[in-house]
Amino acid sequence: MSAASSTLRQDVKVIGLIAFAHGLSHFYQLVVAVLFPLIKQDLGVSYAALGAATAVYYTVSGVCQTLAGFAVDRFGARRVLLLGLVLCSLGILLAGFAQSFEMLVVAFFVAGLGNSVFHPADFAILNARVDAKRLGYAFSFHGIGGTLGWALAPAFSYGLSAAYGWHAALIAASALGVIMIGLILANGDSVPGTARGRAQAAAATTLREDLRVLSATPVLMCFLYFLLLAAALIGLQNFGVAGLVALYGAPVALASSALTAFLVGGAAGILTGGYVAGRTRRHDLVAAGGMLASGLAVLLLASGTLQHAAIAPMLALAGFCSGLTNPSRDLLVRGATPPGASGKVYGFVYSGLDVGSMATPVLYGWMLDRALAAGVFYAVFATLLLTVATVLYLPGRGSAARSVAQTR
Numbered sequence: 001m002s003a004a005s006s007t008l009r010q011d012v013k014v015i016g017l018i019a020f021a022h023g024l025s026h027f028y029q030l031v032v033a034v035l036f037p038l039i040k041q042d043l044g045v046s047y048a049a050l051g052a053a054t055a056v057y058y059t060v061s062g063v064c065q066t067l068a069g070f071a072v073d074r075f076g077a078r079r080v081l082l083l084g085l086v087l088c089s090l091g092i093l094l095a096g097f098a099q100s101f102e103m104l105v106v107a108f109f110v111a112g113l114g115n116s117v118f119h120p121a122d123f124a125i126l127n128a129r130v131d132a133k134r135l136g137y138a139f140s141f142h143g144i145g146g147t148l149g150w151a152l153a154p155a156f157s158y159g160l161s162a163a164y165g166w167h168a169a170l171i172a173a174s175a176l177g178v179i180m181i182g183l184i185l186a187n188g189d190s191v192p193g194t195a196r197g198r199a200q201a202a203a204a205t206t207l208r209e210d211l212r213v214l215s216a217t218p219v220l221m222c223f224l225y226f227l228l229l230a231a232a233l234i235g236l237q238n239f240g241v242a243g244l245v246a247l248y249g250a251p252v253a254l255a256s257s258a259l260t261a262f263l264v265g266g267a268a269g270i271l272t273g274g275y276v277a278g279r280t281r282r283h284d285l286v287a288a289g290g291m292l293a294s295g296l297a298v299l300l301l302a303s304g305t306l307q308h309a310a311i312a313p314m315l316a317l318a319g320f321c322s323g324l325t326n327p328s329r330d331l332l333v334r335g336a337t338p339p340g341a342s343g344k345v346y347g348f349v350y351s352g353l354d355v356g357s358m359a360t361p362v363l364y365g366w367m368l369d370r371a372l373a374a375g376v377f378y379a380v381f382a383t384l385l386l387t388v389a390t391v392l393y394l395p396g397r398g399s400a401a402r403s404v405a406q407t408r
Helices: 003-031 033-043 047-075 077-097 101-115 118-129 132-164 166-186 196-204 207-214 217-248 252-277 283-302 308-324 326-335 342-359 361-369 373-392 400-405
Strands: none
Touching (some): 003 077, 033 047, 033 101, 047 118, 077 118, 077 166, 118 132, 132 166, 132 252, 217 252, 217 308, 217 326, 217 361, 252 283, 308 326, 326 342, 361 373
């Protein structure tokens, strides 16, 4: 076997393992939520209470994600990833055994701790182990893994809960984390721990130096990008169906199908984006152009003038254009990351997803309560437009890391 084919085989193994782990993290984000109607009835709690438990999950995940990034740089990505998988699996197991709302909150707290590690650990491993010319594809499959995790969760939960109850469904879901842990341990050559020298270098940095890295303008722009992106996605994924029903008088089935079209379009866009990212150096233009096109598609939806038959294709287009940007945006974050700071930077900027997810649902709900359905889509358009501004501020030809380094 040639050195080139050996490297390709190794890269494929690493990408597959990390994409699987990322998919499992997204799977765990939804596997409990889709069972809320059954949990509500069994535990005698309100949807508001279940929403509060969900808020605990994302709050813990968001707060701890930057801390997980520091841990990645100091102790190694594999150790942190394994710890996250243990905590996620344990959290879902506790949810499966929950007989009270209080126990469910504890379960969400533990699972939220586990969820915080995936982005900093995953990207640290991919950046360290995958050949640079294949990173675009690596980031693409990483994103697709997450999307597939979301897509599989409802079928898994509904299928097992219908046959054995929601407790059994969650206990079975927790076993998937154990399987993933076994896969990583069995492939230690593909997902090694951080080298001793690198870990010591990370430990030697001072808090002041670390804060300078995270407060550098390119890093802050990346954080703001993810915050705005999450705000837009929450509007479409959580309130899009209700918004389409109110704005267009669309049947729920049609509105739900349109949301599915958005997710499928996003997966297709991510796959295409990996190909595009591998063949361009202007990742800033790819990211900005894709988000602008996605925003314009949402703007057309907000106008309320589309025929029912055009709603799903328009959302599919919005999803495709947004997904197309994912690998390029991840390469932009890589460009904004100085050597030895991969974990903390990815942990910090991706915590923007949790912050955006926490900060905006009340606004969208307020609009729908006041019959301002079009306002939901106009707000999504505005946030997508703002992401374009953050991307254009970033150097697009790999010089961002030098910009960060100059602030140290």
